[in-house]
Amino acid sequence: MAKTRFVALLRGVNVGGKNKLPMAELAKIFQAAECADVRTFIQSGNVVFSANASRAGKIVEAIETAIEGQFGFRPPIVLRTLDEMNAAITRNPFWTADVDENLLFVSFLRDEPEAARISLLDHERFLPDEFAVVGRELYLKLPTGAGKTKLTNAYFDSRLKTISTSRNWRTVNTLRDLLKPQ
Secondary structure (H helix, E strand, O other), rough: OEEEEEEEEOOOOOOOOEOOOHHHEEEEEHOOOEEEEEEEEOOOOOEEEEEOHEEEEEEEHHHHHHHHHOOOOOOEEEEEEEEHHHHHHHOOEEEEEEEOOHHHEEEEEOOOOOOOHHOOOOHHHHHOOOOEOOOOOEEEEEEOOOOOOOHHHHHHHHHOOOOOOOOOHHHHHHHHHHHHHH
């Protein structure tokens, strides 16, 4: 059976000295879950791997459970394929040739939120920061920087009734490149 390339995006790993998870150990956990061609990228919980697409949901559960058993916390995981990462990059409403890419972030949502939930988000409350939900991605443009924004995963997760994990624009593009066939 053909294998699909995925990127696993773990939320809240190695942030501010909390939820410490060595990337070498994380790679071993993925390998034990029958993932192949495992590669981690930076310390924030990004893992590129190959697996049978039919097992993707089971792999997420197995990885979350293994991390909890070995390290004592259970980070939510969001998966994307190469096609999904390409679409996420293409659909960014804030991307233009002249925008400072350091201002751009993508929050990857585990589930696509209902339109009624999206309509309840308060865009005015967070100005000058901007956001847009497109499919299973939440795009952020943060003119004052990520460190000063009031936009949080907790805000979006509670209102959209899903789980999100964010990456800066440079990381999103690098992860897409790592998913491409070598």
